[in-house]
Amino acid sequence: MTIIRVALDVPVDKLFDYRAPGASTADIGRRVVVPFGRKSAVGVIVETAEASEVPAERLKSAYDVLRDLPPFSVEDLRLMRFAAEYYHHPLGAVVVGALPTRLRRSAGPSRQASHGVYRLTAAGAALEPSALPPRAKAQHRLLARLEQGPLPQAEARTLFPKGQPLIKQFMTRGWVTVAEAGAGATPAASVAPRLTAAQAQAVTDIVGGLGSYRPYLLLGVTSSGKTEVYLHAIAAALEAGKQSLLLVPEIALTPQLEVLVERRFPDTRTVSLHSGLAESERLENWRAAATGQARIVMGTRLAVFTPLPALGLIVVDEEQDSSFKQAEGLRYSARDLAVVRARQRGVPVVLGSATPALETYHNAISRRYTLLALPERIGAPPPTIRCIDTRIEKMTDGLSPRLLAALAGVIARGEQALVFINRRGYAPVLLCRSCGWVSACHRCSAQLVLHLPERRLRCHHCGHAAPPPAACPECGNQDLAPIGHGTQRVEEALVRHFPQARILRIDRDTTRRRRAWETMRRRIEARDVDILVGTQILAKGHDFPHLNLVAVLNADGQLYSSDFRGPERLYALLTQVAGRAGRASTQGEVLIQTELPHHPLYAALARQDYRGFAEAALAERREAGFPPFVYQALLRAEAPRLATALEFLSGAARAGRALDARVTTYDPVPAAMPRRAGHERAQLLVQSAERERLRVFLGAWHDALAHSRVTPARWTLDVDPLEF
Numbered sequence: 001m002t003i004i005r006v007a008l009d010v011p012v013d014k015l016f017d018y019r020a021p022g023a024s025t026a027d028i029g030r031r032v033v034v035p036f037g038r039k040s041a042v043g044v045i046v047e048t049a050e051a052s053e054v055p056a057e058r059l060k061s062a063y064d065v066l067r068d069l070p071p072f073s074v075e076d077l078r079l080m081r082f083a084a085e086y087y088h089h090p091l092g093a094v095v096v097g098a099l100p101t102r103l104r105r106s107a108g109p110s111r112q113a114s115h116g117v118y119r120l121t122a123a124g125a126a127l128e129p130s131a132l133p134p135r136a137k138a139q140h141r142l143l144a145r146l147e148q149g150p151l152p153q154a155e156a157r158t159l160f161p162k163g164q165p166l167i168k169q170f171m172t173r174g175w176v177t178v179a180e181a182g183a184g185a186t187p188a189a190s191v192a193p194r195l196t197a198a199q200a201q202a203v204t205d206i207v208g209g210l211g212s213y214r215p216y217l218l219l220g221v222t223s224s225g226k227t228e229v230y231l232h233a234i235a236a237a238l239e240a241g242k243q244s245l246l247l248v249p250e251i252a253l254t255p256q257l258e259v260l261v262e263r264r265f266p267d268t269r270t271v272s273l274h275s276g277l278a279e280s281e282r283l284e285n286w287r288a289a290a291t292g293q294a295r296i297v298m299g300t301r302l303a304v305f306t307p308l309p310a311l312g313l314i315v316v317d318e319e320q321d322s323s324f325k326q327a328e329g330l331r332y333s334a335r336d337l338a339v340v341r342a343r344q345r346g347v348p349v350v351l352g353s354a355t356p357a358l359e360t361y362h363n364a365i366s367r368r369y370t371l372l373a374l375p376e377r378i379g380a381p382p383p384t385i386r387c388i389d390t391r392i393e394k395m396t397d398g399l400s401p402r403l404l405a406a407l408a409g410v411i412a413r414g415e416q417a418l419v420f421i422n423r424r425g426y427a428p429v430l431l432c433r434s435c436g437w438v439s440a441c442h443r444c445s446a447q448l449v450l451h452l453p454e455r456r457l458r459c460h461h462c463g464h465a466a467p468p469p470a471a472c473p474e475c476g477n478q479d480l481a482p483i484g485h486g487t488q489r490v491e492e493a494l495v496r497h498f499p500q501a502r503i504l505r506i507d508r509d510t511t512r513r514r515r516a517w518e519t520m521r522r523r524i525e526a527r528d529v530d531i532l533v534g535t536q537i538l539a540k541g542h543d544f545p546h547l548n549l550v551a552v553l554n555a556d557g558q559l560y561s562s563d564f565r566g567p568e569r570l571y572a573l574l575t576q577v578a579g580r581a582g583r584a585s586t587q588g589e590v591l592i593q594t595e596l597p598h599h600p601l602y603a604a605l606a607r608q609d610y611r612g613f614a615e616a617a618l619a620e621r622r623e624a625g626f627p628p629f630v631y632q633a634l635l636r637a638e639a640p641r642l643a644t645a646l647e648f649l650s651g652a653a654r655a656g657r658a659l660d661a662r663v664t665t666y667d668p669v670p671a672a673m674p675r676r677a678g679h680e681r682a683q684l685l686v687q688s689a690e691r692e693r694l695r696v697f698l699g700a701w702h703d704a705l706a707h708s709r710v711t712p713a714r715w716t717l718d719v720d721p722l723e724f
């Protein structure tokens with residue numbers, strides 16, 4: 001009798017046994033429909049056995065083993081087992097969670113989607129938007145999308161649900177043609193540029209490592225051509241008949257990268273995987289990866305689990321980016337799992353960044369990873385970075401005379417400027433100057449942010465929103481003052497100072513609408529904007545060739561963050577923002593308004609000396625006993641009352657100390673934001689200088705906590721936490 005052991009998406013960490021006559025070890029990794037409770041569920045066969053410990057009369061039979069798609073390989077399952085054990089998450093949830101949503105339902109995959117892509121013909125590419133009727137929004141949208149690159153038919157169906165007649169019309173006019181994905185050269189096919197000596201050396205090193213596990217840190221200053229190194233390494237992997245996995249932090253960056261990759265490898269099937277795709281498209285792309293048809297797979301963190309039978313190379317771009325770490329459920333780091341996967345599969349992994357995580361940099365200088373450096377910027381010289389001392393300048397609306405003069409110069413020369421302030425809204429708080437009342441969220445330990453255009457006080461943590469009071473709720477004073485600056489207030493001030501300038505605000509509020517960001521990007525590229533005011537949405541990866549001045553406002557707060565990674569994140573963020581300046585042929589300028597113009601972080605930034613910054617920061621971390629010199633895990637608890645959460649954590653701390661006195665168990669403390677969305681939150685940190693010791697400890701500790709009878713608090717364990 002064949003017994004299958006099935007992973008199901010349930011919150012208990014166990015496998016479920018079923019009878020499955022006719023199933024064999026060849027079915028390991030396949031989906032299976034089984035009875036579960038009174039319903040049926042889709043799981044994945046993880047093991048087979050001859051006998052079960054479940055009494056025969058209680059053992060149920062599986063309904064159906066689904067053989068429509070390639071199964072997860074033994075290696076895929078090995079990676080998932082590692083993730084489940086390392087991050088203490090049920091294996092079933094990890095395995096089922098790695099499937100595209102549609103495959104988690106018993107209905108199974110739908111019809112085979114077509115692989116065709118729509119492309120602009122030469123006539124279509126030459127078409128000016130003004131040739132289309134101005135009111136025909138759908139036509140403009142379609143043209144704009146096609147100008148970015150080939151439009152897969154599956155994507156066309158989701159983006160333009162009623163677009164078939166429109167696309168037909170474009171085809172009749174000879175603007176659009178349909179082709180097999182990856183078939184036939186596109187008119188836009190690009191040729192690889194000549195590499196610099198440093199790029200060529202990096203490519204040689206990586207290509208020399210194909211076929212075995214080799215971790216690399218590609219440390220390249222902004223605009224040093226890291227992407228070109230990835231593309232050459234991918235080309236070598238393709239030539240060797242291998243698939244490449246390219247992980248990127250942001251969904252917003254994948255379309256641009258996709259176009260770049262498709263133009264370079266027009267004959268190769270390339271797919272992307274991220275949460276912004278429609279279900280059908282994600283399934284189709286996943287299937288192409290799993291069957292080996294897609295040779296290049298790009299995606300955000302979730303793509304790290306994609307089955308890739310011929311995997312030969314993994315690249316993680318912007319490896320320091322915090323979006324590689326999932327904050328809920330399986331709290332994994334896709335960057336770290338990419339390294340684990342590369343080791344398990346015996347393939348090279350390239351971690352690329354201008355400002356690597358200190359953990360990664362430490363691995364490189366201690367020679368666990370090979371360090372490949374791209375020290376030279378290609379094209380324009382690096383921007384000059386200067387601080388403006390806001391203690392001595394006479395500020396108006398939070399803007400210094402030097403900054404205003406620089407902005408006036410940019411406008412006069414017809415260039416573009418970016419004013420960066422990492423805070424949306426009008427003002428971070430509303431204050432009553434007579435009694436000291438401040439707008440606070442009743443559900444969070446946070447202040448309500450004033451949003452002026454929509455006249456709302458908003459909590460950025462729980463979503464609570466209310467109109468601002470007409471008078472102080474405490475003392476009746478009608479003159480409430482907005483304190484501090486957000487993007488809306490900076491925009492308003494700039495409109496006042498430069499009434500003739502075209503100013504565009506870009507933050508989460510203005511880009512919420514689908515495709516809003518796309519429209520804005522086109523306006524910026526068309527030089528339809530003089531000054532951009534924006535948050536970190538603007539920091540990442542986008543090239544704006546006419547942007548020559550970047551001004552940074554209010555960055556000092558991050559220097560004194562309670563989180564020890566605050567300065568590291570600030571350095572990375574400011575490097576990215578500064579990198580936007582002077583991308584084309586002219587040298588850019590970066591002005592940082594600060595009360596601390598001599599702070600070592602700004603000094604290192606001005607020298608563009610990541611390695612100097614990192615080495616000083618690592619020395620501090622070593623001194624203070626912080627990662628990467630120790631390994632940490634954070635136990636978080638939430639309860640209606642803070643005392644309950646702390647009591648639970650105190651019990652956990654006692655249990656931990658009894659388990660292994662050589663693992664440091666700190667005392668429970670309230671979270672940095674003790675109250676959030678009506679819940680009181682506390683946390684307990686454990687750490688050890690030995691990763692293996694901590695791993696063993698966490699296994700036993702997690703079991704003890706899971707089986708403790710009193711758990712009045714909701715709790716989660718975060719291994720290698722990034723947020724405190």
Ligand SMILES: [Zn+2]
Pocket residue numbers: 432433434435436437472473474475476477
């Ligand atoms: Zn008052």
Ligand SMILES: [Zn+2]
Pocket residue numbers: 441442443444446459460461462463464677
């Ligand atoms: Zn709130």
